[in-house]
Amino acid sequence: MGHYVLRRLLQMIPVFFGATFLIFLMVYTLPGDPIAALFGEKAADPAQVASLRHKYYLDQPLWKQYLHYMNNVFHLDFGTSFTGRSVSSIMADAFPVTIRLALVAFFFEIFVGLPLGLISGLKRGSIADTAVLLITLIVISIPVFVLGYIAQTIFATNLGWVTPTVQDSTDITQLILPGAVLASLSLAFVARLTRTSIGENLRADYMRTAVAKGLPRTTIISRHLLRNSLIPVVTFLGTDLGALMGGAIVTEGIFNIAGVGNILYKAIRTKEGPTVVGIVTVLVIVYLVASLVVDLLYAVLDPRIRYA
Amino acid sequence: MSAATRVRWAVVGVTSVALVATGCGSSGGGGAGGSTNASATFSYQSSEPQNPLQPSNANETGGGRILQNLFKGLVDYDPSNGQLRNQVAKSIDTSDSQTFNVTLNSGWTFHDGTPVTAQSFVDAWNFGANVKNNQINSSWFSDIDGYADVHPNQGTPVGATMKGLTVQDDTHFTIKLAGKVSYFPYKLGYIAFSPLPQGFFKDPDGYGQKPVGNGPYQFVSWDHNSQVVTKTFANYQGVDKPKNGGIVFKMYTTAEAAYADLQSNNLDVMDQVPPSALATYKSDLGDRAIDSPQGAIQNIGFTLYQPEWSNPNTAKVRQGLSMAIDRDTITKTVLQGSRSPASAWTAEGVAGYKAGTCGQYCTFNPTMAKQLIQQGGGVPGNSLKITYNADGGHKEWVDAVCNNIRQNTGVDCVGDPKTDFKTARAAITGHTINGAFRTGWVQDYPLNANFLADVYRTGAASNDFGYSSPQFDQLATQADQAASIADTEAGYQKAEAVLAQDFPAIPLWYYRTNSGYSTKVQNVAFDSFGNPNWTQVGVKS
Numbered sequence: 001m002g003h004y005v006l007r008r009l010l011q012m013i014p015v016f017f018g019a020t021f022l023i024f025l026m027v028y029t030l031p032g033d034p035i036a037a038l039f040g041e042k043a044a045d046p047a048q049v050a051s052l053r054h055k056y057y058l059d060q061p062l063w064k065q066y067l068h069y070m071n072n073v074f075h076l077d078f079g080t081s082f083t084g085r086s087v088s089s090i091m092a093d094a095f096p097v098t099i100r101l102a103l104v105a106f107f108f109e110i111f112v113g114l115p116l117g118l119i120s121g122l123k124r125g126s127i128a129d130t131a132v133l134l135i136t137l138i139v140i141s142i143p144v145f146v147l148g149y150i151a152q153t154i155f156a157t158n159l160g161w162v163t164p165t166v167q168d169s170t171d172i173t174q175l176i177l178p179g180a181v182l183a184s185l186s187l188a189f190v191a192r193l194t195r196t197s198i199g200e201n202l203r204a205d206y207m208r209t210a211v212a213k214g215l216p217r218t219t220i221i222s223r224h225l226l227r228n229s230l231i232p233v234v235t236f237l238g239t240d241l242g243a244l245m246g247g248a249i250v251t252e253g254i255f256n257i258a259g260v261g262n263i264l265y266k267a268i269r270t271k272e273g274p275t276v277v278g279i280v281t282v283l284v285i286v287y288l289v290a291s292l293v294v295d296l297l298y299a300v301l302d303p304r305i306r307y308a
Numbered sequence: 309m310s311a312a313t314r315v316r317w318a319v320v321g322v323t324s325v326a327l328v329a330t331g332c333g334s335s336g337g338g339g340a341g342g343s344t345n346a347s348a349t350f351s352y353q354s355s356e357p358q359n360p361l362q363p364s365n366a367n368e369t370g371g372g373r374i375l376q377n378l379f380k381g382l383v384d385y386d387p388s389n390g391q392l393r394n395q396v397a398k399s400i401d402t403s404d405s406q407t408f409n410v411t412l413n414s415g416w417t418f419h420d421g422t423p424v425t426a427q428s429f430v431d432a433w434n435f436g437a438n439v440k441n442n443q444i445n446s447s448w449f450s451d452i453d454g455y456a457d458v459h460p461n462q463g464t465p466v467g468a469t470m471k472g473l474t475v476q477d478d479t480h481f482t483i484k485l486a487g488k489v490s491y492f493p494y495k496l497g498y499i500a501f502s503p504l505p506q507g508f509f510k511d512p513d514g515y516g517q518k519p520v521g522n523g524p525y526q527f528v529s530w531d532h533n534s535q536v537v538t539k540t541f542a543n544y545q546g547v548d549k550p551k552n553g554g555i556v557f558k559m560y561t562t563a564e565a566a567y568a569d570l571q572s573n574n575l576d577v578m579d580q581v582p583p584s585a586l587a588t589y590k591s592d593l594g595d596r597a598i599d600s601p602q603g604a605i606q607n608i609g610f611t612l613y614q615p616e617w618s619n620p621n622t623a624k625v626r627q628g629l630s631m632a633i634d635r636d637t638i639t640k641t642v643l644q645g646s647r648s649p650a651s652a653w654t655a656e657g658v659a660g661y662k663a664g665t666c667g668q669y670c671t672f673n674p675t676m677a678k679q680l681i682q683q684g685g686g687v688p689g690n691s692l693k694i695t696y697n698a699d700g701g702h703k704e705w706v707d708a709v710c711n712n713i714r715q716n717t718g719v720d721c722v723g724d725p726k727t728d729f730k731t732a733r734a735a736i737t738g739h740t741i742n743g744a745f746r747t748g749w750v751q752d753y754p755l756n757a758n759f760l761a762d763v764y765r766t767g768a769a770s771n772d773f774g775y776s777s778p779q780f781d782q783l784a785t786q787a788d789q790a791a792s793i794a795d796t797e798a799g800y801q802k803a804e805a806v807l808a809q810d811f812p813a814i815p816l817w818y819y820r821t822n823s824g825y826s827t828k829v830q831n832v833a834f835d836s837f838g839n840p841n842w843t844q845v846g847v848k849s
Contacts, residue, residue: 031727031730031731031734032727032728032729032730032731032733032734033730033734034730036730036733036734036737037729037730037733038358038359038367038444039367039444040367040368042367042769042770043737043769043770043772045446045447045459045769046461047439047459047460047461047462048439048442048443048444048446048447048459050462051439051440051442052442055442082358082359083356083357083358083359083360084359084360084513084516084517085517085532089532090532093532093533094533149564152568156568156572157568157571157572160572163569163572163574164565164568164569164571164572164574165560165565165568165569165574167574169534252561253561253562253564253565254562254564254565255565256560256561256562256565256566256569258532258533258534258559258561262533262561263533266356266561269699269728270358271730
């Protein structure tokens, strides 16, 4: 087990280099000149542009820029944005916000999605099952931004239960609505995945054995059925955590949350290399760690899986 | 990214490119009486500044709006009429439009208690102009004699000071320009000309994060991407003493989010309502809705540097194309009243604005449009491409203009979208486009010279057309040398008339401020910069 984890962690090193280089290359090849764009509609002063380009190391060839950047990263310096702030402090501001939002969304996925899937999987063809299928179908087919605006209009503008946008992102109660909106799509997927998985395992041999042994129903469901049915769901949830963190741009925009998605989008628009590379690299690492945790969870859920 | 989100981001694209100058002020309508609480703060929709908060380093609304409240220069513009008025300056005198003698009012201090002296201005300008300091607004100082010493076209500066700036004593200094610019005091209202305290020069980066100014409001905190908090500065000496306790600049990434907050009183004053609310905001907000003119214009420019368009006779073609555009209908329908039709190359409301300079050529007349295009030899290849940036919400009106041109003249007109603003700018300045492009001008200061000299003069930094008219240049130079600002305005009106003959660009429409405020504030009005009358906003008690 320890060996396995170590090997996986070592594998992250080449992935880290590859990812940063690819992202660096992509930002570099984006069209347009970020320095000239700083001057807006006004024509940029050539001498000033040259001086600024030198300041941000943009007057060097790509490979030199990359080496310079990586050298700084090893000194824990992720570079400086055009606002004069260090990228580390930008990330230190944005990631806690996004992590809180992602956790709220994750909470909804697990504590709402799973039970819904369980109910409908156990009572196939019942009214509850049909209702779950219908609701999840609707949620899947409505784009997140439509859902976001509907939720904002109903709960904030009409009912006045919450403020339309998040006023203080450290207040977890304000994150409930955006979190629910962000979770909606994945929640529907989790419910449907669980339903299918449960449906399959209900007909498995070990289930018949458990029932024949006369075990109580709750034990059968929680210890035998649910545990075996969770593997595909856990896989989905693990990769979804990464998606929740980087892909919340739309939700963050609607509810005005200064999270990673928004910062990243703005940085790509202004072609702010250090910010984009820094944030995406952290997201890649989050993804890698999440998938490692998922793989380890397999062994917990299914004793037949062993990591040597 | 889905279509709807793209539209929302477009708004950000528009506001972030606007150039701002100072302008806060006295008068203003909107909202009736009632008692106010002079120590209460109000919130304003803002966006995260692009650069550190240094006056010579802010050319976008996000940073500019905050800085113009933290700093106050020699002069500013009366928001009610755009006229120049003295603030730190007691007087700015000149006899030859080249050397200006500045006398300061005494009693002004920075927020840290140090006095505002002539040296504070001279040091700040020398800092801003120096190419080594990487200030975005450095070219603003290029009129001053000795600018090339601190800002050479190539290489390192030979000195740290501009020889045109001389300090006599604490309250007197002179500005000597490299040439005659009669309206130079108008430029002094721009944020880049603010004074800086001595502490700034020891730690410009630190002061960029925690600015210390001399304006009506003082800096309290900057919670990045969330808000900038300011409070009223008790020792403010300007003519526009704040009637509220401070401004909280709340950062919004979308106008939709800000509008939702405004409707539920979580935001007090906003910048510009989102396009999706243009049709409804007046009924949503009632008498709290604002619709006022802005000093900004939208044009279609032509690539006069290309052989197909360089012949003087092609001016007729451009005049014809202009007459094929139904400005009234497009501004009312596609743009939902957020613009008003243009009839000149300067925007409505700026000093020296003269309606109708464009004359019949800005009036919709399909028959004459066809005739003129024929007389001019037709559009090259009978097709026209209008280049624009796809992230600025321009697609709808470019398509509408092209439909007009196609239907009324038979010219095959299509829009040519470039991914984003910086790509479009690179194509326009790199001369890699063909035919026509979207362009525009937002006033730096409310004077017609700004819309003309900085755009249409031969070799002007923003002359993207390659337009060069000896007649225009001569009239502009004459206007620059005029004895008074009134004469300058009249001189530039003559120069503007040349544009009607040569037609380097088609004026389309003027921008408007479509905004509103919450039920918690009153007496909110907007100036031609699209800024509210910050200090006069009353917070209801």
